[in-house]
Amino acid sequence: MSKVGYARVSSKSQNLARQIEKLKDYGADYIYTEKESGAEIDNRPKLQEMLDFIRVDDVVVISELDRLSRKADDITKIIDIIRQKGATLEVLSLPSTQGIENKNLKNLINSLILEIFKYQAEAERQVVKERQMQGIKAAQERGVYTGRKKMYRKDNPQLLHAFSLIDQGESIRQASKKTGINHETLRRYNKNRKNQA
Template sequence: MEKIGYIRVSSSEQNIERQVQQLSTCQKVFIDKMSGKTKERPELEKMLTYIRKGDLVIVTELDRLGRNNQDLTTIMDQIKQKGATLEVLNLPQLNGIQDENLRLLLNNLILELYKYQAESERKRIIERQQQGIQLAKVAGKYKGRKPKYTEKSENLQHAFYLLQQGCSEAEAARKAGMSRSTFRRYREKYFLT
């Protein structure tokens, strides 16, 4: 049996030291520095591939694995299918309960409650963010995200040139280093057909 830790913070600026310290007994630790709103995270996928039967996957909090109930259920099922066990450090430990079926039932119940809590917290974060944006708009302080390209941007001009030379929209966008949808959005913005 190997102890495998998984750490996630929402951005590269956030500090992982607290989680690293709590998972110091793990033989291997996987670290993602990105949002938990999606389960497509490189280190999470490596960890799920790496684990074997009998391993113990340890996270400091359930929301480190994911922020919505569906993703959490999928990830936890993958851990279980591999024959590994999930331990969440901030959840009650049920090791004192002798009856294995009762321990499993209580553990699953606790995990379901915490999955719901993690998803609810994610929704509250989004709601607070939207409220903040609305207040900033009313106050005239919110300008939105800065556009990636301007009309004079070299990449955009190159894509426009390629389009005029007979390239398809997809090919012009690819050669200019942008997605087709981004290129289309800028074409419409600058009325280029």
């Protein structure tokens, strides 16, 4: 049995140290870390590595539930994968089931706790989005909102090179690594390009 930690922050400027310290204090044998948005679980290579790595009776440890995702459906998918592997999930910010020996009872209690908290995480995400939209609307009404400044012009050589790689069959992630453009940014620009085509 291994204790497998997973830590995530959304941007390169954020720090993983606090999460890593908590995972080490718990006694994690392995820790997977990444600086990626929690919006899309398919775009998180370290999460995928961790899910591929875990085995029967392993314990996946995270500091808070939203480190997996802020979307309830994605949290459910990840938890299902962990369970299918025969592993369990320990969320350090939630009530612990560590002292419970009966595996079925432990899973039942974990399920109930996680259902409550994953929907709380989703609700918090919705509140943040609503406040954001209200702020944008208020700024538009005052005539001070111009939208986010575009990072790349349409004729930017770096962006054109990335598009060329994608057109040649490379994935957005591969093109991102080769050109140095953030993969989420490149995904957005590529989507806009297709919409305008």
